[in-house]
Amino acid sequence: MSSHETKPPHVPPPSLWPLGFAIGIACILTGLVVSWPAVAVGTVLAVVFGFLWIRDVTTEVREPAPHVDPETRHVAETTGAAPPATAGLEAMPPSTEAERDAYPRSTFLSAATLGLGGVVGGLITIPVLGFAVLPSFTGQKEQQVELGPLDDFPEGEWVIASYFEDESIGEVSRRTVFVRNNGFLEQAPSYTILFSRCVHLGCPIQPNGIVYDDRKKTVGNKQQVELTPSLVTGFGCPCHGGQYDTEGNRTAGPPVRALDRAEFSIRDGKLWLGSFYSVGSVDSTGARARIKKYGRAVPGVHVDGPEAWLYPIEIPR
Amino acid sequence: MATTPAGRTKNPRRAQLEAAALYPVDWLEERSGLVGGLKYFLFRKVPRDTSWAQTLGSATLTAFLVQAVTGVVLAFYYKPDPDKAYDSIVHITNDITLGWLVRGMHRWGASVFIILMFLHMARVFLFGAYKYPRELNWIIGVLLLALGMGEGFTGYLLPWDQTAYWATIVGININGTAPFLGPFIAQFLQGGASIGEDTLSKFYSLHMLVLPGAIGGLIGLHLYLVMRLGVTSPPWSPTAAGQDRVEAPASTNGREGLVRPSGRGGSNGE
Numbered sequence: 001m002s003s004h005e006t007k008p009p010h011v012p013p014p015s016l017w018p019l020g021f022a023i024g025i026a027c028i029l030t031g032l033v034v035s036w037p038a039v040a041v042g043t044v045l046a047v048v049f050g051f052l053w054i055r056d057v058t059t060e061v062r063e064p065a066p067h068v069d070p071e072t073r074h075v076a077e078t079t080g081a082a083p084p085a086t087a088g089l090e091a092m093p094p095s096t097e098a099e100r101d102a103y104p105r106s107t108f109l110s111a112a113t114l115g116l117g118g119v120v121g122g123l124i125t126i127p128v129l130g131f132a133v134l135p136s137f138t139g140q141k142e143q144q145v146e147l148g149p150l151d152d153f154p155e156g157e158w159v160i161a162s163y164f165e166d167e168s169i170g171e172v173s174r175r176t177v178f179v180r181n182n183g184f185l186e187q188a189p190s191y192t193i194l195f196s197r198c199v200h201l202g203c204p205i206q207p208n209g210i211v212y213d214d215r216k217k218t219v220g221n222k223q224q225v226e227l228t229p230s231l232v233t234g235f236g237c238p239c240h241g242g243q244y245d246t247e248g249n250r251t252a253g254p255p256v257r258a259l260d261r262a263e264f265s266i267r268d269g270k271l272w273l274g275s276f277y278s279v280g281s282v283d284s285t286g287a288r289a290r291i292k293k294y295g296r297a298v299p300g301v302h303v304d305g306p307e308a309w310l311y312p313i314e315i316p317r
Numbered sequence: 318m319a320t321t322p323a324g325r326t327k328n329p330r331r332a333q334l335e336a337a338a339l340y341p342v343d344w345l346e347e348r349s350g351l352v353g354g355l356k357y358f359l360f361r362k363v364p365r366d367t368s369w370a371q372t373l374g375s376a377t378l379t380a381f382l383v384q385a386v387t388g389v390v391l392a393f394y395y396k397p398d399p400d401k402a403y404d405s406i407v408h409i410t411n412d413i414t415l416g417w418l419v420r421g422m423h424r425w426g427a428s429v430f431i432i433l434m435f436l437h438m439a440r441v442f443l444f445g446a447y448k449y450p451r452e453l454n455w456i457i458g459v460l461l462l463a464l465g466m467g468e469g470f471t472g473y474l475l476p477w478d479q480t481a482y483w484a485t486i487v488g489i490n491i492n493g494t495a496p497f498l499g500p501f502i503a504q505f506l507q508g509g510a511s512i513g514e515d516t517l518s519k520f521y522s523l524h525m526l527v528l529p530g531a532i533g534g535l536i537g538l539h540l541y542l543v544m545r546l547g548v549t550s551p552p553w554s555p556t557a558a559g560q561d562r563v564e565a566p567a568s569t570n571g572r573e574g575l576v577r578p579s580g581r582g583g584s585n586g587e
Contacts, residue, residue, distance in 0.1 A: 133505060140510045169514040172399045201490040203483055239487060298493035298500045310496040315504055 015056045020049030137315065145273040148219040148227055153181040153191070153271060158232040158246075160211065163223040163273075174224075176204065177262060177273065178232065180246075182287040190287035194235070194248045195260040195276060202299040203239035205259070207232040235259070247282040247289055256302050258282055261291065280304035364550040370444070371548060373437040378536065380430040384468075387423040388525060395475070397521035399514050402477035431469060434462050446549035454542040457535055464532050471524035477517060485520070486512060 027042025147153075147161050158180050165173040175196070182190035198205045210231040219225040234251065235244040243252035248259030258281050263274030280292035280303050294303040295314050302308045327335075346352035394413060396405040409416040438458065441447055447455035474485040489512075493503030508515040 135515075136505045136508045137501075142510075165511065166513065169399065172512065172514060175511075201487040203487060239483070298503050299490045300494040301500065311500060313497065313501075315500055 015053060017049050017053035017056055021046055021053055024049055142275050143223075145223050145225070146219075146221055147177075147179065147225055147271045147273055148217075149270055150181075150266065152217060152219075152227050153179055155181045155183045157181065158207065158209075158230045160207065160228040160230050161225060161273075162228075163225045167222045167224070178207065178230075178235070179271070180232075180286075185287035189266060191264045191271065192247070192286065192289070193262040193264055193273065195262060197260065197299060198237035198239065198242050198255060199250075199257050199259060199278075199299045200237060200240055200242045200253065200255040203237050205235040205237045205242070205244065208234045208236050208243075247285055248279060249282055256300060256307070257297075257304070260296065261293075278303045358544055361544065361547070363548045364554050366551055366554050367548060368551050370440045371551075373433060373440050374543075377430065377433040377437050380426055380433050381532065381536070383422060383426045384430055385529060387419050387426065388529070390419055391423055392525060395521075397475070397518045399477065399517055402475065402517060406476050406478075427469060427472060431465060434465055438462065444549055444552055451542070451546055451549070454539060454546070457539050457542070461532060461535050461539065464528050464535070468524060468528050468532070471520040471528065474517065474520045475524065482512070485516075 024042045024044070024046030027045055028039050029042075031038030031040075031042050143165060145163050145165075147163070153159055158178055160176060161179050162174055162176040164170060165175045167173075177196060178192075178194045180192040182192055184190065196204050207230050212229045212231075216226060216228045219227060232246055234246060235248075236242070237253070237255075241253045242250065242255040244255070244259055245251050248261065250256075250258060258279040260276055260278050262276045265272045265274055276296050278294045278297040280294060282292070283290040292304060297303050297311070301311050342352055391409065394405060394409050394416065396402060406420075409420050411417070441455065441458070470485075470488055473488075474481045489503050489506045492506060493499045495502060504510065506516075506519075507513070508519050
């Protein structure tokens with residue numbers, strides 16, 4: 001050590017607090033142009049770091065800090081020099097009762113590492129998991145679709161109507177419904193609107209009958225609606241052979257319920273598609289159909305009967 | 318330092334050359350122990366009558382590596398966007414040099430990978446290689462099989478043609494019929510109440526990041542356990558795996574379990 005005593009005495013390192021103070025001021029100035037919250041943040045930074053800076057600078061002016069003896073550890077009485085590290089645990093001096101009861105430093109450090117690691121991991125994982133899962137369930141909107149003037153839906157005839165569910169993403173969202181004008185029941189108009197997705201596993205069902213492609217009509221609206229008249233005796237699914245009658249009841253194959261339907265409304269002489277719902281089964285036909293109606297379910301899922309108990313939680317819309 | 322084996326004299330010039338050639342290896346070994354580790358991993362005792370059926374695991378690993386490499390290169394040119402995906406596949410197949418070959422390797426290699434997984438599984442089952450102490454490796458293998466099938470499911474959508482689109486709808490709806498949480502799984506997979514613009518990129522991300530990462534990690538565990546537990550003797554083998562022809566003196570380093578554990582199982586000819 002003696003050779004070092006000729007060197008100049010150790011000077012405390014320059015304070016870093018002015019840097020934080022400067023950042024705070026810069027934040028205030030930027031905030032004045034950009035946004036008020038930034039000014040608040042800058043003010044807090046400037047005040048905190050300014051205080052620390054002043055405290056640092058005035059240390060020598062104020063009374064000197066009280067002298068504190070460095071913390072020392074009680075060393076058990078040993079004979080001569082400490083045993084070498086290679087001597088192992090047996091060579092350690094016996095610990096006293098108080099030492100054994102004390103909370104050891106290593107325990108504290110491992111708990112702190114695990115705890116802080118857990119906090120940091122949670123802070124990262126929870127938002128990421130939320131971002132991965134929640135967008136699929138929130139903000140799901142069901143659009144109202146204008147299917148076209150009532151004249152295009154003659155009484156008693158089927159019309160295949162396809163449209164963009166979300167015109168901003170285009171062809172990916174093209175959906176198809178089968179519409180039949182049932183005429184009037186006690187002066188109230190009635191339409192049967194069947195969704196084209198098979199309730200087995202969601203393939204597109206096709207009408208059993210004739211599709212008059214030459215009479216296809218494009219309604220020039222933003223949903224790109226196409227109307228194709230058709231002669232329908234039932235519906236069939238090409239994927240696994242599900243068959244339905246004209247009310248959407250299953251007649252053969254693997255489907256577990258009747259075809260999904262949509263509500264409708266009439267505005268300014270035009271037919272509008274309403275919200276979709278799932279159907280257990282349909283009695284009677286046309287305007288007099290009695291429909292067992294349920295909330296919209298995924299294809300392949302029972303909506304009534306004991307099998308429906310397997311799906312007790314409905315996805316909130 | 319490279320040393321010549323005792324009892325053999327070498328041309329000093331040749332020894333010098335050898336030392337120079339091996340210098341980088343020695344340099345690496347001295348600083349990392351990686352060379353020794355690799356030797357420990359690769360040069361292992363296997364039963365004398367190991368059969369060709371026991372190469373199916375390595376074959377599966379090779380198939381996975383082919384998928385990984387060709388998949389990375391396909392990702393250079395593929396665009397996971399509903400408007401561009403199909404066109405980019407057509408571009409890869411018809412326009413880009415050797416694109417037809419690499420896409421073909423990936424497309425057919427996928428089937429090879431799945432088939433080899435099943436063959437490997439059948440071999441393990443028929444050899445009884447899933448028994449103590451290898452049950453955990455069977456479980457990891459089943460997870461790998463499930464993840465591999467997930468790769469098949471997510472990759473099938475990517476060409477974005479009619480087959481891909483409707484097959485994925487069917488696949489998602491099969492998930493939807495699982496009791497209790499099925500509808501939620503389906504809606505999560507398609508990223509909304511119905512298939513939309515995010516479904517394709519979600520499947521792409523699962524296909525090239527999430528699932529291969531998980532498969533890679535589990536393959537590491539799978540191989541570690543193979544290394545630790547040794548190769549199973551075939552059922553017709555008269556000797557236990559890893560056993561020396563002459564009874565070796567008992568080891569005193571306490572690591573027999575790491576090198577020759579199979580004698581403990583009592584199910585392989587002991």
